Amino acid sequence: MRAPIRPIRGRWPSWLEGLAPLRRFFRLDPLAILDDDASPEAFREAMSSIHVGGTIKITGGDRHPETDELLIGAVDLSNARIADIGASDGSTSVDLIGRLPDFAAYVIADLYLTLRAVRVGSRTALFDAQDRCVLVVGRRLMAWPELSRVVRALYGRVIARAAARLRSDGREVLLLNPETRRLIASDPRVSHRTHDVFTVWEGDRPDVIKIANLLRRLYFDDADLLRALHAVHASLPEGGHLMIVDNPRLADPRPRAGVWRREDGRFVEVARLGEPEIADLVERVGA
Ligand SMILES: C[S@@+](CC[C@H](N)C(=O)[O-])C[C@H]1O[C@@H](n2cnc3c(N)ncnc32)[C@H](O)[C@@H]1O
Numbered sequence: 001m002r003a004p005i006r007p008i009r010g011r012w013p014s015w016l017e018g019l020a021p022l023r024r025f026f027r028l029d030p031l032a033i034l035d036d037d038a039s040p041e042a043f044r045e046a047m048s049s050i051h052v053g054g055t056i057k058i059t060g061g062d063r064h065p066e067t068d069e070l071l072i073g074a075v076d077l078s079n080a081r082i083a084d085i086g087a088s089d090g091s092t093s094v095d096l097i098g099r100l101p102d103f104a105a106y107v108i109a110d111l112y113l114t115l116r117a118v119r120v121g122s123r124t125a126l127f128d129a130q131d132r133c134v135l136v137v138g139r140r141l142m143a144w145p146e147l148s149r150v151v152r153a154l155y156g157r158v159i160a161r162a163a164a165r166l167r168s169d170g171r172e173v174l175l176l177n178p179e180t181r182r183l184i185a186s187d188p189r190v191s192h193r194t195h196d197v198f199t200v201w202e203g204d205r206p207d208v209i210k211i212a213n214l215l216r217r218l219y220f221d222d223a224d225l226l227r228a229l230h231a232v233h234a235s236l237p238e239g240g241h242l243m244i245v246d247n248p249r250l251a252d253p254r255p256r257a258g259v260w261r262r263e264d265g266r267f268v269e270v271a272r273l274g275e276p277e278i279a280d281l282v283e284r285v286g287a
Helices: 030-034 040-047 065-074 091-099 149-154 156-164 178-186 222-235
Strands: 005-007 081-085 105-110 114-120 123-127 133-137 141-143 171-174 190-194 208-212 241-246 256-263 266-273
Touching (some): 030 133, 030 171, 065 091, 114 156, 133 156, 178 190, 208 222
Parallel strands (some): 081 208, 105 190, 208 241
Antiparallel strands (some): 005 141, 123 133, 133 141, 241 256, 256 266
16 A cells, blocks of 8 residues: 655655665655746656546656657558547657657647645645545645545644635646646647546547556556546547557566557557557457
8 A cells, every 4th residue: 555644855854864764755845746947857756646536647758668669650640630648747748749750739638637736834735626635745744635544534624724715725736747838838739638538539539549557457447447448449530549558567667558440340459569458458349
């Protein structure tokens, strides 16, 4: 189980933070996401402290070089409308866009693109769109109330005071990396939107859907994964492509990916790297 409380780096005596067995528990202050001048690296590191909807917004720079090349080699993307679902702060989208010779449109999509922050004394509480408190950040500690009943009880008063002020004082925080925002501002082909992978894409259908590190057995059971895959299938036109990527944290951390084309109402594999975790489920769609 993940520790539901962690100490914040740089807020404790240096001898304590330097102790080898404790060092890995200290985390960067996640309120970097409120800082307009945060570096792309600090913003990404803060993402690994944001737990939402049973998933974590963990991402990385240069995280998908092999799997991006797999997609580029397998599919002609020159006129493609691409949707990247579960893109977190958009860092991996920025990387893929940088590798593409050309494309028509790229939508950076995620169900959790904003949080609201409320400050109560020395603490800041962060809430999702359903008004659930997902993180409390103090001077020295950060805590995840959704991960533990004890934490919910410990921080109950702070959360209640923050919730009461959410409408009047809540500051909206856009969870897109500063690099991603710059790209969206400078390239009219790139946009972002809120999208739930369990629902069918609204509006112009994308030609290619990339989903990385979201449709994992770590997060969802097979019934839910199949539900998401049916929605993705219905979101693609005939001849459209789906790429699923996993970066497993196993003894063998090599990325795994599959690329499938929608053909005759099913998914037909066109390329793969390693053993994609849910390839068996993708092949059941429409069968
Ligand atoms: C582990 S991150 C993956 C980020 C990025 N794709 C990567 O590989 O680095 C999972 C992302 O999925 C998003 N997410 C969780 N549930 C979702 C849903 N139902 N629909 C769309 N996105 C969702 C989370 O907000 C988070 O940003």
